[in-house]
Amino acid sequence: MSFSPALIRQDFPIFERTVREGKKLVYLDSGATSQKPHSVIEAESGFYKLHNAAVHRGAHQLAEEATDAYENARLIVANFLNAPGGSDEIIFTKNATESLNLLAYSMGNAKNTNRFALKTGDRIVVSEMEHHANLIPWQQLCARTGAELAWFSVTPEGRLDLSAIDSVITANTKVVALTHQSNVLGTIIPLEAIVARAHAVGAVVVLDACQSVPHMPVDVAALDIDFLSFSGHKTLGPTGIGVLWGRKNLLDELPPFLYGGSMIEYVTMTDATWAPAPAKFEAGVPNMAQAVGLGAALNYLSKIGMENIHTHELALTGYLLEGMRGIADLKLVGPTDTHSRGGAISFMVQDIHPHDLGQYLDSQGVAVRTGHHCAWPLAKALNVPASTRASLYLYNDESDCDALLDGIVGAKKYFGRL
Amino acid sequence: MQLDSLYQEVILDHYKHPQHKGLSPTFSAQVSHVNASCGDEIILNINLEGDLISELTWDGQGCSISQASVSIMTDLLTGKTLDQAAIILKSFSDLMASKGTSPGDELVLEDAIAFAGVSKFPGRIKCSLLGWMAFKDAAIQAQSKK
Numbered sequence: 001m002s003f004s005p006a007l008i009r010q011d012f013p014i015f016e017r018t019v020r021e022g023k024k025l026v027y028l029d030s031g032a033t034s035q036k037p038h039s040v041i042e043a044e045s046g047f048y049k050l051h052n053a054a055v056h057r058g059a060h061q062l063a064e065e066a067t068d069a070y071e072n073a074r075l076i077v078a079n080f081l082n083a084p085g086g087s088d089e090i091i092f093t094k095n096a097t098e099s100l101n102l103l104a105y106s107m108g109n110a111k112n113t114n115r116f117a118l119k120t121g122d123r124i125v126v127s128e129m130e131h132h133a134n135l136i137p138w139q140q141l142c143a144r145t146g147a148e149l150a151w152f153s154v155t156p157e158g159r160l161d162l163s164a165i166d167s168v169i170t171a172n173t174k175v176v177a178l179t180h181q182s183n184v185l186g187t188i189i190p191l192e193a194i195v196a197r198a199h200a201v202g203a204v205v206v207l208d209a210c211q212s213v214p215h216m217p218v219d220v221a222a223l224d225i226d227f228l229s230f231s232g233h234k235t236l237g238p239t240g241i242g243v244l245w246g247r248k249n250l251l252d253e254l255p256p257f258l259y260g261g262s263m264i265e266y267v268t269m270t271d272a273t274w275a276p277a278p279a280k281f282e283a284g285v286p287n288m289a290q291a292v293g294l295g296a297a298l299n300y301l302s303k304i305g306m307e308n309i310h311t312h313e314l315a316l317t318g319y320l321l322e323g324m325r326g327i328a329d330l331k332l333v334g335p336t337d338t339h340s341r342g343g344a345i346s347f348m349v350q351d352i353h354p355h356d357l358g359q360y361l362d363s364q365g366v367a368v369r370t371g372h373h374c375a376w377p378l379a380k381a382l383n384v385p386a387s388t389r390a391s392l393y394l395y396n397d398e399s400d401c402d403a404l405l406d407g408i409v410g411a412k413k414y415f416g417r418l
Numbered sequence: 419m420q421l422d423s424l425y426q427e428v429i430l431d432h433y434k435h436p437q438h439k440g441l442s443p444t445f446s447a448q449v450s451h452v453n454a455s456c457g458d459e460i461i462l463n464i465n466l467e468g469d470l471i472s473e474l475t476w477d478g479q480g481c482s483i484s485q486a487s488v489s490i491m492t493d494l495l496t497g498k499t500l501d502q503a504a505i506i507l508k509s510f511s512d513l514m515a516s517k518g519t520s521p522g523d524e525l526v527l528e529d530a531i532a533f534a535g536v537s538k539f540p541g542r543i544k545c546s547l548l549g550w551m552a553f554k555d556a557a558i559q560a561q562s563k564k
Contacts, residue, residue: 021420355456355481355545356425363421371456379457385479386457414421415430415482 003308005397011037011300012395023365026403031183031211031344031391032369033233036297043296044238047289054285056262070288073295074278077243080298081228082219085248091281092241092291096210097133099229099244100177102257102281103206104137107175108144109255116174116254120146123173125203127152127160127189128381129182132374134208138177147174154381158185158334165197173203180212184373184389185334186317186344188212195224204250210234214301215342215393216310226250232290237297241290244281251277258283301394309394313343316392320345320401327408333387343392346373349408352415354388360411361388366403423535424542425482428490432529433482438492442475447560451552453544458484460549464556466564469499471557476549483533483542488549490529500557506530510550514543 009015012035019025027035047069053062055070071087078087093099110116118124124138128151142149150168153161160178169176176198181188191207198205204226212218213230220228227250232241246254256263256274260283265273274280301309318338324330329350335341349357354370361368369389372379379385390404441448445463452459458480465473474492478485491510495503506526510533513522518538524531536546 353481353485355458355483355542359424359539359542360421376457385459414425 003304003312005312005395008304009395011039013038013041015395019365019367020363024403026364026366026400028390028392028396028400028404029367029369030214030234030393030396031389033239034214034236034393035395036236036238036293037300039300040236040238040293040296044289044293047292052289055288056279057285066288069292069295070286073291076295076298077245080302081213081243081245082221083245084221088276088278089245089248089251091244091246091251091278092286093229093244094240094287095233095242096208096229096231097242099242100134100206100208101137102244103227103229103246103254104141105257106254106281108141109257111255114253114255118142118145118147118174121172122147123150123170124148124175124177125150125152125169125173125198126177127179128154129158129160129185129187129375129378130177130179131183131208131210132376133210134177134179134206135377138175152178154185154378156382157336158182158187158382160187160189162190162193165193169194169197169201169203171201173198173201175206176203177206177208179208179210180218181209181215181342181344182334182375182378183211183344183391184346184375184378184387186341186346187335188340188342190340191223191225199224211342211344215306215313217306220245232294232297235294235297236300237294238287238290240287241294243294246277248277251281254281256280256283260284304394312394313392314338314341316396316398316401317341317343317345319398320390320392320404323401323405324408327405327412329412330408333382333384344389345391346387346389348384348387349412352411354386356415357388357408357411360414361404361407364403364407364410366407368404420538424539426532426535428529428532429486430482432486432489436485436489438475438489438496439477440475441477442473445473445475446563447556449552449556449559451548451555453480453484453548455544456481458545458548460484460488460552462488462549462552462556464553464560466500466560469501471495471498471500471503474553476552480548481545483536483545484548487530487533487546488552490532491549491553494528494530495553500561503553503557507550507554511547513537514547 051065053066055067074087083089107116206227214235228245233239263283333346358370446466460478509526522534
């Protein structure tokens with residue numbers, strides 16, 4: 001079957017509606033959250049209609065079915081990421097932000113003899129292009145433990161500056177936590193050299209894959225990383241479900257973050273021991289219907305093929321970048337070509353503030369995001385206080401790009417009237 | 419187009435030709451406010467002579483709504499007493515909370531009546547309030563120093 005955004009859109013009920021007085025919905029904000037296909041909506045509601053019960057508890061048929069559905073979703077995620085240790089390496093969280101916080105807080109709970117214990121003199125490495133979700137948990141972990149935060153800077157072209165890699169990832173570095181694809185710049189970072197250097201000094205590599213897992217094949221074994229996080233809702237799945245993947249031996253050593261039911265092995269009034277991962281990190285009744293919905297989302301993506309989706313988005317990115325080159329006063333924030341780049345495209349149009357541009361585009365049915373995109377330090381480093389971001393996905397086509405380009409030209413006319 | 423109710427000429431005019439922009443060297447109080455969700459920021463200086471607002475100056479960056487709003491506000495409140503300013507601030511806040519149901523009191527709000535259309539756009543209300551909330555804060559700080 002050839003790749004057809006028009007056919008794909010038929011699977012997404014939201015595209016049946018119009019916005020702003022009958023305008024076609026041109027949804028270019030999938031970087032913030034993706035739309036949902038019927039199969040996901042049905043899987044989530046189907047769980048509630050037919051199988052609802054608390055997983056891993058209950059001596060009844062519904063509890064068995066719910067547990068099966070939930071654990072099957074975990075297996076789907078494990079296969080989707082090619083997790084070498086299988087589904088035991090998949091932890092369900094509420095979103096990627098929680099995944100990264102879980103990891104940072106768990107490391108903060110590590111006692112002296114634990115490999116994750118941090119102290120003064122240790123270092124955590126991030127980059128200047130991190131989303132706040134992969135910056136603040138580490139920044140605050142450093143503040144709590146006395147470890148030092150260091151970071152890769154970003155070149156004016158929006159690439160990671162690896163020229164000083166050995167002085168950024170030093171011998172005392174314990175964690176290297178980086179975004180796989182910048183949610184602002186679209187830049188996909190070169191992992192090979194980073195992973196090699198991090199592992200050479202004994203650090204673990206944490207990948208914030210929020211903007212890559214939904215859009216291209218991501219194979220954690222091939223990337224040779226140690227932890228990965230992504231959000232279900234950016235991956236066609238429901239809100240309220242995210243994933244932390246970690247290598248089994250590392251999850252075994254990592255202390256828990258949230259305590260409570262399901263995560264224990266043995267409990268007395270004064271002490272407790274922990275269940276093995278992933279249960280150790282899933283205290284309380286989890287977001288079951290949402291996990292099942294995420295499983296359906298990943299099945300939907302796999303059926304279309306992540307390679308096909310990536311190829312489609314890359315072609316569309318090239319088309320949009322080409323069209324933007326033809327608009328005077330438009331300045332891209334990030335790489336201007338499609339090399340090592342995804343479909344998050346941020347830009348500025350001289351004299352029109354992004355919030356005003358976004359408002360005009362909305363009046364034309366074009367949904368974009370404006371602001372600092374939860375990456376304030378990056379905005380400051382590039383001296384771009386705010387920008388407009390269009391982010392592409394499998395259901396977008398060239399007509400969506402044309403609507404955006406026409407909208408930008410229209411906004412220039414509209415705000416140029418004085 | 420509904421957009422025209424948002425982008426009144428007077429708003430775009432103040433955006434392109436902001437009034438009282440450029441911070442005074444001295445002040446009774448100085449405050450800095452940001453809209454964390456979009457990155458808009460302003461610094462506002464207030465000078466009081468007794469209860470009279472003798473000078474309001476500001477600097478900042480942001481969208482047309484936030485920048486025009488602070489420009490119009492500084493025009494409107496300079497020369498007013500703190501009590502008069504409080505009445506105008508309340509009138510403006512009520513208008514923003516009206517979700518487009520109130521036409522606003524033009525006698526009180528003067529040029530700031532142009533923001534009536536903003537209240538129909540929930541995402542922009544915080545833009546129009548940025549400067550006014552900074553003023554509220556600055557007035558309290560200036561008074562507490564007296």
